[in-house]
Amino acid sequence: MARNKRYNENYNKILEAVLLDEKLMEYAQYEPSEISSLEYALGSKNAIVSAVATIVEGLSEEMSEKEIYNTVNDLLKKKL
Amino acid sequence: MIIRRIEIENFRSYYGNENNFEFGDGLTLLIGDNGDGKTTFFEALQWLLDISNTDEVQKNRALDNFSEMRKSKLEIGESANLRVKMEFEHDGRKSVEKMFIITRKGEDYFDVSDIKFKGKEDTGEERLSSDGRRLIARCFDAEMQHFSMFKGESRLDVLDGPKALKMLVEKYSDIKYFDDLVMLTSNFESKAQKAYSRESQNDEKTRGQAQVYDRELTKLSGEIQEIRKEIKELSTTVNSYETMLKDLEQNEDTRDRYNELAGNLATKKSEATSLKASIDEVKLNRNLLDQYWIMCAFPSILSAFKDKCAQLSREKERLREEFIFERGKEQGELNRLKQENEALLNDEVQLPWYVPDDRYMKEMIKVHRCKVCNTPAPEGSDAYNFMVNKLEEYKKHISERTRIKEEQIKLSKKQLFTEEYIDEINALANRLSGPEEAFIAGIANDINSRLEVVSRKSEELSRVKKEIEEIEENISRLLIQAGNISEETMKKNNSDVHNMYRKKGEIEKEIKNLEDELKEKLARQAEVKEKMDNLNPGNYLSRLYQKVHIAFDQIAKASMRAKENNLNNFLNDLKNGANLYMDRLSTKDFHGKVNLFYKKDTEEAGIRLISSNGTYIKKPSDSQKTVMYISILFAVSDFAQKKTDEQYPLIFDAATSSFGDAKEEDFYNIINDVKKQCIVITKDFITGGKVRINDVDKLSCRVYRIKKAEGFNNSDLSTVRTLVKEIKTED
Numbered sequence: 001m002a003r004n005k006r007y008n009e010n011y012n013k014i015l016e017a018v019l020l021d022e023k024l025m026e027y028a029q030y031e032p033s034e035i036s037s038l039e040y041a042l043g044s045k046n047a048i049v050s051a052v053a054t055i056v057e058g059l060s061e062e063m064s065e066k067e068i069y070n071t072v073n074d075l076l077k078k079k080l
Numbered sequence: 081m082i083i084r085r086i087e088i089e090n091f092r093s094y095y096g097n098e099n100n101f102e103f104g105d106g107l108t109l110l111i112g113d114n115g116d117g118k119t120t121f122f123e124a125l126q127w128l129l130d131i132s133n134t135d136e137v138q139k140n141r142a143l144d145n146f147s148e149m150r151k152s153k154l155e156i157g158e159s160a161n162l163r164v165k166m167e168f169e170h171d172g173r174k175s176v177e178k179m180f181i182i183t184r185k186g187e188d189y190f191d192v193s194d195i196k197f198k199g200k201e202d203t204g205e206e207r208l209s210s211d212g213r214r215l216i217a218r219c220f221d222a223e224m225q226h227f228s229m230f231k232g233e234s235r236l237d238v239l240d241g242p243k244a245l246k247m248l249v250e251k252y253s254d255i256k257y258f259d260d261l262v263m264l265t266s267n268f269e270s271k272a273q274k275a276y277s278r279e280s281q282n283d284e285k286t287r288g289q290a291q292v293y294d295r296e297l298t299k300l301s302g303e304i305q306e307i308r309k310e311i312k313e314l315s316t317t318v319n320s321y322e323t324m325l326k327d328l329e330q331n332e333d334t335r336d337r338y339n340e341l342a343g344n345l346a347t348k349k350s351e352a353t354s355l356k357a358s359i360d361e362v363k364l365n366r367n368l369l370d371q372y373w374i375m376c377a378f379p380s381i382l383s384a385f386k387d388k389c390a391q392l393s394r395e396k397e398r399l400r401e402e403f404i405f406e407r408g409k410e411q412g413e414l415n416r417l418k419q420e421n422e423a424l425l426n427d428e429v430q431l432p433w434y435v436p437d438d439r440y441m442k443e444m445i446k447v448h449r450c451k452v453c454n455t456p457a458p459e460g461s462d463a464y465n466f467m468v469n470k471l472e473e474y475k476k477h478i479s480e481r482t483r484i485k486e487e488q489i490k491l492s493k494k495q496l497f498t499e500e501y502i503d504e505i506n507a508l509a510n511r512l513s514g515p516e517e518a519f520i521a522g523i524a525n526d527i528n529s530r531l532e533v534v535s536r537k538s539e540e541l542s543r544v545k546k547e548i549e550e551i552e553e554n555i556s557r558l559l560i561q562a563g564n565i566s567e568e569t570m571k572k573n574n575s576d577v578h579n580m581y582r583k584k585g586e587i588e589k590e591i592k593n594l595e596d597e598l599k600e601k602l603a604r605q606a607e608v609k610e611k612m613d614n615l616n617p618g619n620y621l622s623r624l625y626q627k628v629h630i631a632f633d634q635i636a637k638a639s640m641r642a643k644e645n646n647l648n649n650f651l652n653d654l655k656n657g658a659n660l661y662m663d664r665l666s667t668k669d670f671h672g673k674v675n676l677f678y679k680k681d682t683e684e685a686g687i688r689l690i691s692s693n694g695t696y697i698k699k700p701s702d703s704q705k706t707v708m709y710i711s712i713l714f715a716v717s718d719f720a721q722k723k724t725d726e727q728y729p730l731i732f733d734a735a736t737s738s739f740g741d742a743k744e745e746d747f748y749n750i751i752n753d754v755k756k757q758c759i760v761i762t763k764d765f766i767t768g769g770k771v772r773i774n775d776v777d778k779l780s781c782r783v784y785r786i787k788k789a790e791g792f793n794n795s796d797l798s799t800v801r802t803l804v805k806e807i808k809t810e811d
Contacts, residue, residue, distance in 0.1 A: 013255045017642040024638035028631075052635055055268075059260055069268050073275075073628060080627040 011060040012038055018052050047079030081170040081219055082757050083729050089163040090147040090182075091124045093117045093788070093802040097161070103729075103759060104782055104810050107752040110761040111776075112786035113769055115560070117802030118761045121786065122231055122733040128164040128178050129225055131213045135195045142180040142192045152798035154184040170219040170726060173202040176212040223251055224728055227716050231733045236709035237687060238716060245647075245678075245685040252719035253650035258643040265636035272632040273297070273609065276625040285618030293612045300605045307598045314591050321584040328577050334562045335577075338570050341558065345551045348544055355541040362530045362537075376524040382512055389509040392502045403496040410491055418484050438478065441471045557794045609633070644678070651676040651685060657715030658708070665707050665750050672697050674708055687712065706735060707747075717756055729757040745778055752781045776808055783808035 018024065019035040028048035035041050038060075041053035051072045058068030086101045088094040094117060101110070101121075112118045127145060130138070146162045154160060165177035177200075181193040199215030201208045220228070226247065230236050238244060250256050277297070280290035328335070444450055445467050450457045457463035559565055613630055617623045658674040665671075672689040675696075679686065689697040689708055700708070713730055721727050744764040751758050765772050765783075776783055785807045792799040 010256050014258060014261055014642070017255060017258075017646055018261070018635070018638050021638035021641050023641070024634055027634045048631060048635065051631060052638075055264060055635070056261065059257070059264065065264060065267060068264065069271060072268065072632075073272070076628045076631050077624060080624065080631060 011056050014059075015041060015053060015056040018056070019049060024048065024052075045079075047076055050079070051076055081168050081224075081726055081728050083166060083168045083759070084173075085165075085167040086125065087163070087165040088121070088124045089161050090150045091127070091145055091162060091164055092120045092147060093149075093800050094120065094124065094804075095147045095149040095801040097163075099802070099804045101784060101804065102782070102806075103757065105757055106755055106810070107748060107758045107760065107781035109748065109765075109779070109781055109783045110759065110786055111763065111765050111771065111783060112761070112802075113763055113766050115557070115800075116788050117786050118763065119231070119733055120802065122229070122731070122761055124164045125166070125731065126229065128166055128176065129216055129220060131216050132222065135197075138178075138195055139180065139192055142195075143182065143190055146180075146182050146190075147801075148798040149801050151182070151184075151190070154182070154190075156184050156186060159183040168219070172204060174215060174219065175200045176215050178212060220728070223247060224720070227251070227713070227720065228728050229731045230713070230735055232735070236706060236713065236732075236735055238709070238712060248685075248716065249647060249650055252716065252723055253646060255646045258639075258646055262636075262639050262643050265632070265639040269629070269632040269636040272625070272629040273612075276622070276629040277612065279619075279622045279625040280612070280615060280617055283617045283619050283622040286615045286622065289615060290612065293608050293615075296608050297605065297612070300601055300608065304598065304601050304605065307594050307601065311591055311594050311598065314587050314594070318584055318587050318591065321580045321587075325577065325580050325584070328573050328580075334558060335570065335574060338555065338558055338562075339574065341551055341555050342571075345548065345555065348548045348551060352541060352544045352548060355537050355544060359534055359537045359541065362534050375520050376527050379517065379521045379524055382509075382517055382520075386509045386513065389502075389506045393506060396497065396502050400496055407491060407494065411488070414484055414487055414491070418481070438471070438474060441467060441474060445471060553794055560794070560797055560800070647678060647685075651678060654712065654715050654719070657718055658711040661711035661714040661754070662707065664754070665711060665747060666704075671704060671707060672700070674711060710735065710751075714754060714756060727757060729759060731759040731761075733761045734763070735760065745775055748779055748781060752779070771807065773807070779808065780811040781808075782806065782810040 015038055016035060019030075019041065020032060025032070028046055030044070030046040030049050034044050034046060034049050035053075038053055038057060041049050042057060044050045044053070054072050054075060055068055058071065063071075082105060083103045085103065087097070088099040089097040101108070110118065110121060124145075133141075142162055146160075150160050159181050161179055162182055163177065163179040165175060167173070167175040177196070177198045179196040179198075181196075183191040183193075185191050197212035199210035199212040201210055201215070227238060238248060246259065249258075277290060277294045280286045281294060283290070440451070444452075444457070445464065448456060448458050448464060450463055450467060455463065457467055555567065559567060559570060562570065613626060613633070615626070617626060655674050655676045658676075662671050662674060672691055675688045675690045677686050677688060687708065689700045689704060691697060697704075710732075717728060717730060748760070748764075751760070765776050771785055783806070785805045787803050787805070789801045789803050792801070
């Protein structure tokens with residue numbers, strides 16, 4: 001359990017680091033407040049925020065690359 | 081993890097089971113001279129911690145590490161342990177022990193038991209046995225060892241090597257696995273780009289241009305892939321060269337020393353050959369020795385002969401003068417006698433010249449008349465008697481004069497040297513002098529000078545031969561110290577180093593060219609992609625795929641930037657931490673500042689030393705570099721402690737060989753104050769084979785002296801044994 005906790009914290013940090021990228025924020029037009037947690041980002045209406053959150057979640061859950069791509073691809077198609 | 085005790089039994093030069101070391105929380109120094117067993121200590125620890133090789137491999141190699149001395153003393157049927165044990169603290173007291181039992185089965189045959197790799201854990205309530213391999217993997221894995229154990233100064237740079245930065249970041253940065261995200265999002269971007277390209281080629285409005293872009297992108301993608309593959313392969317080759325070179329550099333000092341000795345040996349051997357040739361060139365042949373050597377004495381004999389001749393001449397002259405003197409004396413004596421005689425005859429007056437002679441006197445007697453005074457002298461008269469007496473006296477006088485005259489004649493005819501021998505000898509001496517003498521003296525000089533040359537060169541040759549023996553002894557000693565390697569291996573290593581440097585340089589140049597080419601291709605790829613994204617598709621689906629691709633592209637780029645930011649933050653923290661240690665470790669010297677840089681192309685980091693005004697210090701001294709690397713290691717160690725709530729020891733073998741005597745003491749006292757467990761194996765504090773005990777006493781840490789036992793044989797490894805002695809306890 002301890003390892004999973006550290007593992008999730010690590011991915012939260014990854015999510016935060018990517019979403020706080022200024023160029024991405026400028027492109028996707030979102031605010032830092034939308035990325036307070038993985039759960040919050042996953043539910044974001046912003047396509048990019050939720051796409052990034054889905055990728056990171058997929059990584060953290062060790063989903064296959066194809067599975068993550070299809071999920072994110074569908075998400076983007078719906079939201080963009 | 082804090083190491084508390086290490087026991088080494090029959091591991092190479094560590095003969096027997098009394099080689100024990102205790103360690104405190106701070107610094108422990110193990111000091112020893114070359115060949116005393118410093119590196120063997122380090123390698124014994126590495127051997128214990130090696131969990132990468134299989135049990136079988138370790139068993140096969142066990143005999144290589146078994147003490148030669150112990151091996152030589154084993155009787156047939158007798159057994160001994162090869163064992164290293166480490167006790168440590170890591171969530172409680174623990175220990176690991178690796179052991180093989182070696183049994184002598186025959187003269188040259190030894191049996192090695194299966195490995196015994198035991199772990200023990202003290203939970204506070206009970207003492208549990210466990211598998212040593214698992215315990216090491218849990219408490220001190222290979223990655224942790226990579227940041228804890230350092231062999232030689234060249235291995236201190238933890239950022240050196242292709243995977244070093246990745247390993248460091250994965251282990252200690254705030255965020256792990258960023259690489260996975262970057263790779264994933266990059267692959268997504270590629271997939272989305274292909275999907276968009278497919279759709280745009282179905283779009284009537286963009287089909288033509290999209291096909292052109294797609295073809296170019298496909299071509300570029302293939303080329304980029306090829307270049308990357310090639311760079312990767314070449315980089316792998318360079319890395320393997322670097323690894324091999326590092327291994328070879330480990331023995332750089334030994335190799336340098338060997339080269340120096342081998343150079344000296346070659347010079348001396350050539351000197352010996354040249355001396356032998358010079359001696360052979362001097363023709364001491366039969367002609368010279370059998371026929372002429374006797375001539376050598378001629379000049380001195382001739383000289384002695386001439387001296388003798390001169391001596392004889394002088395003697396002859398002296399005798400001649402003496403003779404003349406004696407003859408003069410005799411002549412004088414005769415004259416005196418004559419005068420006396422005449423005086424007697426003439427009443428002390430010699431008769432005047434006109435006195436009548438014998439015949440006239442007889443005539444006067446006969447005629448009885450003195451014709452001198454013209455007076456008659458009848459017989460019997462005084463005048464007559466006078467004349468008769470005078471005649472008698474006259475006769476006597478004449479007779480005496482005749483005798484004296486005869487004596488005079490005899491005297492005048494008397495000779496001192498009746499033969500001419502001395503003159504002949506002198507003539508001979510004179511004849512032998514001059515050209516003949518010079519000719520023979522020339523031969524004698526030639527012989528003498530040749531004999532002198534031979535004697536001098538022979539002396540020199542014998543000195544050179546002695547020097548050759550000494551150098552050869554030093555070389556054998558050095559080869560034993562270098563792990564009992566053969567001279568061929570040492571020579572091969574030398575040649576390998578040169579070839580490897582050359583080949584590595586060539587490949588690096590090739591990589592650089594490929595990297596430049598890759599940059600161009602990537603730039604063109606980005607340009608084409610951008611153009612593709614800027615197309616204005618006519619149908620909805622194409623526009624949607626375009627948007628999706630752009631979104632994936634943005635996410636991929638943001639992931640890359642985030643990874644780089646994370647890396648930069650980590651390097652920045654590491655740099656700041658290292659600089660704090662730099663200040664502490666080098667208070668008295670100029671030490672500069674650590675600067676860490678990141679090479680994006682190769683994803684490698686490097687360390688540089690800069691001055692506070694920002695100037696890059698191009699050639700820092702070895703000791704500056706060592707302090708710099710050790711500062712970084714301390715900073716890494718802080719990260720480790722922060723991340724894992726555990727300390728890890730830092731173990732250095734010969735890390736401070738570039739330090740001068742003055743720096744050693746300060747440096748070690750500061751390290752001791754840092755309060756990190758450091759085990760430093762060094763030849764510091766040893767001068768001329770002896771420990772500078774006064775300097776050691778000034779240290780506040782525990783110090784062990786490791787030393788070869790006296791009486792070893794230079795060429796016999798089974799006589800070499802390391803003795804361990806604690807010479808200073810911790811203050």
